[in-house]
Amino acid sequence: MKMNICQEESVSLGLNDKITSVSKRATCSLHGENSPYFGGWEEYRSNPYDPLLNPSGVIQMGLAENGLSFDLLERWLAEHPEAALTCKPDLFRELALYQDYHALPNFRKAMANFMEALRGNKVKFDPERIVSTAGATAANEVLMFCLADPGDVFLVPTPYYPGFDRDLRWRTSVEIVPIHCYSSNNFQITKSAVKSAYKEACNRNKNVKGILITNPSNPLGATSSAKTLKMLLAFAKEKKIHLVCDEIYSGSVFSSAQFYSIAEIVAKENYTPDNVHIVYSLSKDLGLPGFRVGAIYSYNNTVVTAARRMSSFCMVSSQTQHLLSTMLSDSKFVNYYIAENKKRLSDRHKLLVSGLDKAGIKHLEGSAGLFCWVNMSHLLPSNDLEGELKLWKRVLYGAGLNIPPGSSFNCMEPGWFRVCFADMNISTMEVALKRLQMFVETNTKPSIKLG
Amino acid sequence: MNARGEEKCRRVGLSKRKRNKNLSEKATCSGHGEDSPYFAGWEEYRRNPYDPLHNPSGIIQMGLAENRLSSGVVEEWLSNHPEALMISNRDLLKDLALYQDYHGMPAFRTALANFMGALGRNKVKFEAERIVNTAGTTAANEVLMFCLADPGDVFLVPSPYYPGFDRDLRWRTGVEIVPIHCYSSNNFQITKSAVKSAYKDSQNRNKNVRGILITNPCNPLGTTSSAKTLKMLLDFTQKKKIHLVCDEIYSGSVFSSPQFHSIAEIVTRESSTPDNVHIVYGLSKDLGLPGFRVGAIYSYNNTVVTAARRMSSFCMISSQTQYLLSCMLSDSDFVECYIAENKKRLEERHKLLVSGFAKAGIKHLNGNAGLFCWVNMSHLLTSNDLEGELKLWKSILYETKLNISPGSSFNCMEPGWFRVCFAESNITTMEVALQRLQRFAEKYKAMY
Numbered sequence: 056m057k058m059n060i061c062q063e064e065s066v067s068l069g070l071n072d073k074i075t076s077v078s079k080r081a082t083c084s085l086h087g088e089n090s091p092y093f094g095g096w097e098e099y100r101s102n103p104y105d106p107l108l109n110p111s112g113v114i115q116m117g118l119a120e121n122g123l124s125f126d127l128l129e130r131w132l133a134e135h136p137e138a139a140l141t142c143k144p145d146l147f148r149e150l151a152l153y154q155d156y157h158a159l160p161n162f163r164k165a166m167a168n169f170m171e172a173l174r175g176n177k178v179k180f181d182p183e184r185i186v187s188t189a190g191a192t193a194a195n196e197v198l199m200f201c202l203a204d205p206g207d208v209f210l211v212p213t214p215y216y217p218g219f220d221r222d223l224r225w226r227t228s229v230e231i232v233p234i235h236c237y238s239s240n241n242f243q244i245t246k247s248a249v250k251s252a253y254k255e256a257c258n259r260n261k262n263v264k265g266i267l268i269t270n271p272s273n274p275l276g277a278t279s280s281a282k283t284l285k286m287l288l289a290f291a292k293e294k295k296i297h298l299v300c301d302e303i304y305s306g307s308v309f310s311s312a313q314f315y316s317i318a319e320i321v322a323k324e325n326y327t328p329d330n331v332h333i334v335y336s337l338s339k340d341l342g343l344p345g346f347r348v349g350a351i352y353s354y355n356n357t358v359v360t361a362a363r364r365m366s367s368f369c370m371v372s373s374q375t376q377h378l379l380s381t382m383l384s385d386s387k388f389v390n391y392y393i394a395e396n397k398k399r400l401s402d403r404h405k406l407l408v409s410g411l412d413k414a415g416i417k418h419l420e421g422s423a424g425l426f427c428w429v430n431m432s433h434l435l436p437s438n439d440l441e442g443e444l445k446l447w448k449r450v451l452y453g454a455g456l457n458i459p460p461g462s463s464f465n466c467m468e469p470g471w472f473r474v475c476f477a478d479m480n481i482s483t484m485e486v487a488l489k490r491l492q493m494f495v496e497t498n499t500k501p502s503i504k505l506g
Numbered sequence: 507m508n509a510r511g512e513e514k515c516r517r518v519g520l521s522k523r524k525r526n527k528n529l530s531e532k533a534t535c536s537g538h539g540e541d542s543p544y545f546a547g548w549e550e551y552r553r554n555p556y557d558p559l560h561n562p563s564g565i566i567q568m569g570l571a572e573n574r575l576s577s578g579v580v581e582e583w584l585s586n587h588p589e590a591l592m593i594s595n596r597d598l599l600k601d602l603a604l605y606q607d608y609h610g611m612p613a614f615r616t617a618l619a620n621f622m623g624a625l626g627r628n629k630v631k632f633e634a635e636r637i638v639n640t641a642g643t644t645a646a647n648e649v650l651m652f653c654l655a656d657p658g659d660v661f662l663v664p665s666p667y668y669p670g671f672d673r674d675l676r677w678r679t680g681v682e683i684v685p686i687h688c689y690s691s692n693n694f695q696i697t698k699s700a701v702k703s704a705y706k707d708s709q710n711r712n713k714n715v716r717g718i719l720i721t722n723p724c725n726p727l728g729t730t731s732s733a734k735t736l737k738m739l740l741d742f743t744q745k746k747k748i749h750l751v752c753d754e755i756y757s758g759s760v761f762s763s764p765q766f767h768s769i770a771e772i773v774t775r776e777s778s779t780p781d782n783v784h785i786v787y788g789l790s791k792d793l794g795l796p797g798f799r800v801g802a803i804y805s806y807n808n809t810v811v812t813a814a815r816r817m818s819s820f821c822m823i824s825s826q827t828q829y830l831l832s833c834m835l836s837d838s839d840f841v842e843c844y845i846a847e848n849k850k851r852l853e854e855r856h857k858l859l860v861s862g863f864a865k866a867g868i869k870h871l872n873g874n875a876g877l878f879c880w881v882n883m884s885h886l887l888t889s890n891d892l893e894g895e896l897k898l899w900k901s902i903l904y905e906t907k908l909n910i911s912p913g914s915s916f917n918c919m920e921p922g923w924f925r926v927c928f929a930e931s932n933i934t935t936m937e938v939a940l941q942r943l944q945r946f947a948e949k950y951k952a953m954y
Contacts (some may be wrong), residue, residue: 075747075782078716081653081813088816113605125600132592133598139592144581150574151580153797154790189641190606193820200678202534205657226652226678226817264530289746295528322689330528338606345605345825349640361533364540365678368645372824 070469085225087285091447092117092217092463095462099457104481114487117457119425120478121342123399125471127392128341131382138381140374150373156366158187162376165383166350170335170380172389174305178318180352186362187376189347191303191336192222193369195267198332198351199227201361202297203264208232208256209299211264212244214464214471216273217491223267234266235467238430241419242275245267246286253294265297265330266290271304271314274464274473276309276421281315288320288328288335297330306340306393307477309400322353329355337379339425340396343368346375400425403484410488414495425477432470434498443469454494456487537677542854543899544569544669544915551909556870558934559801564929564940569909571725571877573794573929575757575851576844580793583840590833598829605825608818610639614828617835618802622787624841625758630770632804639813641799643755643788645721645821646822650784650803651679653813654749655716660684661751662704662718666880666916675719683706686718687919690882693725693871694719698738705746717749717782718742723756723766726916726925727880727925728873731761734766740772758792758845760875761853761930773806781807789831791877794850798827852877852929855936857899859928862940866947877929881910883889884922884949895921906946910940 087093095117104112131140140147153159163182170180188194203209205228211219212234223229234252236242249266256263266287270279277286284300291298300317308314321331333352338344348371353359383389398448407427411418419428435442447460450472461471476484528657537543547569556564584591591598605611612634619632624918640646655661657680663671665685675681688694701718708715718739722731731739737751743750751752752769760766773783775815790796794851805811835841859879863870871880890916898911913923928936 075743075807077807077809077813078653078656078659080590080656081809086813120604122600122604125603128603129596129599133594136592141586141588141592142585144585147581148577148585150573151797152574152579154799188846189824196820201530202528204532206529207530221816221819226820264528297528331909344602345603347606347824355529357533359527360537361529364538365532367642367849368648368678369641369821370799372641372799374824374830375824379825445742472565495587 080226085221087217087221087225088468090217090463092459093446095447095451095457099449104455104486105277106158106486108290110241110481111455111499113451113455113457114490115458115478116474116476116479116484116487119339119436119475120344121339121396121400122210122478123394123403124396125344127395128343128382129224135381135385138378140377145272146377153373154370156363156370158185158371159181159373159376159380161325161384162371163379166468167336168386168387170305170352172386172393173176173340174314174316174318178316178322180318184352184354184359186351186353186359186366187371188349188351188366188447189369189371190338190344191301191349193366193484194217194334194336194349194351195299195301196221197226197362197365197369198299198334198358199223199229200365201348201358202332203227204298205231205261206230206262207264208261209257209264210234210249210252212236212248213270214242214270214274214461214466216269217463219267229264230261232261232263233465238419238468238471241277242428244283244287245456246290249287263294263296265299267299267301270300270317271423273304273309273424274426274461275419276314276426277419277428278312278314278423281320284315284317284320288317291330292328295330295382297332299332299334302335303336304424304463305335306396307425308423309397311405315424318352327354331379332358346379347371348375349380363425367404386439403476406481406484407474407488410491411474414488414492415499416491416495426473426475429472429474430470432468434495435470439469446470447472449498450494454490456490456494524889532678537673539669539673539677539944542669542915543896544883544911547716547899547903547909547911548907550903554833554907556907556935556938560936561905565907565909566935566942567909568926568939569911570930571791571927573791573848573852573877574931574944575733575794575855576848577794577943579847580795580834583837585766587833587837590830593829599749601725602825606822608639608815608822610637611825611828611832613836614832615639615656617928618787620787620838621835621841622757622804623847624838626766626768626771630774632770636804636806636811638803638805638818639823640801640803641821641823642790642796643753643786643801644670645818646786646788646801646803647671647674647751647753648679649814649817649821649844650751650786650810651675651681651803652817653810654751654784655679655681656714658682658714659716660699660708660713662686662708664688664700664720666694666913666918668721669915670845671719681716684713684715685917690871690920690923693729696731696735696739697759698742701739701742713748715748719751719753721753721755722769723754723760723875725756725876726878726911726913727871728876728878729763729871730766730875732764733772734764736767736769736772737846740769740776740783745782747782749784751784751786753786755786755791757787759852759877761849761856762874764874766875770804779806784810793844793931798831799823800827800831824922855928855933856934858936859940860930862936862943866940866944867951868943870945878925878927881924882922883924884920886947887922891921898922899924902946906942908942
């Protein structure tokens with residue numbers, strides 16, 4: 056279980072008498088930036104690849120961003136100046152003064168419609184249940200503040216997004232107990248793993264308040280089956296705990312394998328569960344992380360009210376709300392974007408996978424997300440965390456590729472890495488794949504070569 | 507629920523029966539602060555808003571500290587600079603869309619630093635590297651509390667103070683506020699003895715005081731702190747090794763003398779840079795852009811800058827908005843013109859309000875800043891206590907149809923003071939409001 060190390064660290068800082076002391080939160084390392092996940096980004100920043108200016112620089116394959124469909128947004132924006140408020144002083148003034156944490160009704164409606172379209176219109180989302188937040192980072196934290204008290208636990212399947220260690224725990228003092236998932240069944244969440252994590256937390260006298268999953272999963276790039284979601288819903292109901300589903304990649308499902316939103320499972324129940332909450336954002340699906348647009352969708356009225364009040368601390372700029380409500384209300388554009396984005400993600404994923412195959416690197420069968428979960432355990436100098444970190448560094452400094460290691464995602468098995476594919480152009484990807492192939496050839500043990 | 511949780515719930519007046527055990531204490535307690543008259547008046551206004559044509563007997567809003575007087579200046583700039591709104595450069599647009607670095611756009615931080623300097627007549631230079639962006643000052647104040655204090659610690663705040671602080675400083679942070687009581691006998695100035703008294707009060711309750719937070723210019727007083735007071739606070743906090751947070755959100759809304767002194771000016775005169783001073787700023791009031799959620803922390807403490815920056819991941823400013831404002835605030839001609847014009851308009855509107863009060867026989871605190879006036883209506887109270895004040899507030903709200911905020915919602919110790927905002931409505935509406943107030947005061951005079 057992740058320990059809250061704030062107290063230990065602040066004591067060891069040996070604060071000087073002359074220095075005015077700050078809080079434990081300010082000085083502990085729960086911000087999570089000491090992990091290799093962020094270490095690789097730093098290396099990239101100090102030596103970024105550029106085909107002309109720095110052809111031997113580090114290629115960023117560690118950032119889950121979607122740059123593939125940006126031209127579609129750009130074209131729409133050029134054709135719709137009204138979304139940018141030019142020549143609309145009255146509207147500008149109205150928006151400039153709009154600080155209601157309910158958020159613009161049109162914006163919430165447009166978000167609801169977009170979320171429906173992403174799910175093939177199989178479910179309806181009620182705009183009144185949407186709470187807007189400045190990104191999913193804020194949404195997840197607000198939910199923790201609403202659902203759990205300091206010291207309470209949320210169960211999170213591993214491997215999971217490294218940012219959760221900060222988002223769910225840092226300022227909330229909520230703790231994460233991992234639900235361990237393994238490659239033997241493609242990292243699917245099993246009921247026994249959930250029960251085991253729950254029991255572990257209880258044995259340590261911890262109060263479990265809920266389960267948080269990401270679906271589609273980061274870093275797996277796979278979606279949860281309807282059966283798994285039903286199992287989680289039933290378990291959460293039995294234990295009277297919450298189920299939070301971060302569906303931030305729901306618009307990045309590119310294969311024919313079906314994506315099930317928890318909203319579909321809920322719609323089939325004969326009652327509305329008050330313990331289900333969905334997190335969404337436009338950072339991944341629309342490739343707009345800079346605009347800070349996130350949302351909580353909760354089936355619990357008290358949570359909607361409390362979260363809405365808390366969103367005073369993380370509201371979306373009304374200028375941006377207006378832009379997006381205009382864009383996402385254009386259903387023709389929305390449908391076109393969803394289909395085209397899916398196609399481009401699929402093509403780029405295929406290119407990556409074919410390159411991985413050429414390099415002899417196995418990967419988890421993916422259907423969604425902006426990354427691929429690959430198995431490089433055969434290249435480990437030793438089959439442990441140390442070996443994984445050594446391999447990570449060799450790939451970073453030797454091959455000039457930033458590929459975050461599985462340990463930064465709390466993966467239990469060494470040798471897994473997450474490779475992102477949607478934030479670089481094709482030529483850069485081809486360079487990256489060649490480097491990877493060369494690296495593998497140079498680093499593969501002779502016994503395997505002969506075999 | 508453990509004993510501490512129960513005690514907390516009792517304190518916030520929530521019965522065990524009501525508390526939903528499945529949700530957090532924060533979700534179900536009243537730490538959001540919305541049960542106060544400050545917000546109740548807004549609700550009433552929303553239900554029955556004044557409109558000269560459609561609802562001439564509706565409620566006039568005088569409880570919202572918003573600045574609409576200079577919106578036209580901003581709009582004119584925008585009509586001449588559509589490129590700040592609509593970005594045609596593809597690369598720039600893509601950069602913005604992807605820009606999620608919590609350092610904030612360098613051009614924006616530089617522009618904001620320059621703007622803050624200009625507001626203080628360029629007596630101080632603000633370093634862009636010390637600016638931490640946050641989605642509004644609400645977020646900035648909360649982030650600072652998370653960085654400077656642990657749950658259960660105390661911040662001393664002079665009363666009367668902005669009602670939102672009860673939520674912003676305390677709700678999710680677990681920090682407590684101990685008021686530094688200020689009184690009308692010396693125009694509510696912060697005295698050293700009041701500060702010492704509040705500090706001692708906390709210590710007597712075994713509370714760890716981590717700092718003092720002031721608003722300068724002050725909400726609700728509409729006055730600025732003297733350099734002497736600021737120096738006193740700086741010295742006190744340095745001696746006690748505690749922090750000094752100065753919320754200077756109204757620093758661009760100073761319309762008359764005495765001169766505004768930022769804590770930054772006091773800091774520059776010190777022989778060494780204090781590590782305990784932090785400034786909060788935002789564009790909601792001075793530029794009239796509360797919807798855009800633009801706030802900032804300016805800290806002289808490197809550890810705080812780093813920690814606050816990381817925490818700002820939870821409350822970042824939209825890059826679209828950062829870009830717009832970096833264009834606007836980098837235009838020094840616009841900045842100079844705006845500051846001067848805004849000051850002029852605020853001063854004129856303040857004069858109008860004050861002259862209306864004089865006609866109604868209502869005294870006010872001599873103000874030189876902010877978007878409001880602190881008025882004394884204690885002579886209209888039926889009883890000189892909280893109950894009397896709330897009765898008066900209700901008659902003004904429901905009978906006179908004016909939403910003005912009672913001093914108790916600002917934690918004022920003396921009943922009868924009210925905050926009246928003047929920068930939100932147009933002149934005609936203000937004149938109607940003042941006439942209503944005059945009639946109310948006359949009616950009271952006739953009755954008593």
